[in-house]
Amino acid sequence: MNNTNVQKCSNKQKWYLIDAKNQTLGRMSTYVAKLLIGKYEITYTPHINSQIYIIIINAKDIIITGEKKYNKKYIKHSGKPGSLKIENFANLNKRIPTKIIEYSIKGMLPKSKLGRKLFKQISVYKNEQHPHSAQKPQTITTNL
Known part of the structure; x- marks a missing residue:
């Protein structure tokens, strides 16, 4: 008879540090999303959390190509009348540079319970300082 091997969730955490300085936003985001999902692991299983944690530093130095710096819009709405807020890339990068990378990666993760758990495993910092040095x-x- 054929037996099916079912992968179990491992409790061993892996921590990665990525420097976003002079990185293209889309290319870095796709790499981080695939790494977070576990696509680069030998034991990849779509429905299992691979326990990979990612730290991204220097978010303020991310680059995007073309005219997207002025044309790309970030929209948020609270649901109340008149509360629509529209902001372009340049303004959001000055104000909250970590949100740009977070929005980009969150859009590439699965839209499910697993995707929400995976998103919590990302830490983005605008400078080089981060509090995760104990995790090596x-x-x-x-x-x-």
Whole structure:
């Protein structure tokens, strides 16, 4: 008879550090989303959390190509009349540079309970300082 092997959730956490300085937003976001989902792991299973935690530093130095710096819009609405807020990339990057990377990665994750759990495993910081040095993250130095 054929037996099916079912992967179980491992409790071993892996921590990665990614420097966003001079990285293209879309290319870095797709790499981070795939890494977070576990696509680069040998034991990839779509419905299991791979226990990968990612720290992204230097979010203020992210770059985007073309005229998107002025044309890309970030829209939020509270649901109340007259509360629509529209902001372009340049203004949001000055104000809250971490939100740009978070929005980009969140859009690439699955829209389910697992996707919401995976999103909590990302930490984005606008400078080089981060409080996760005790976890000894592995630095990823790829040009994306």
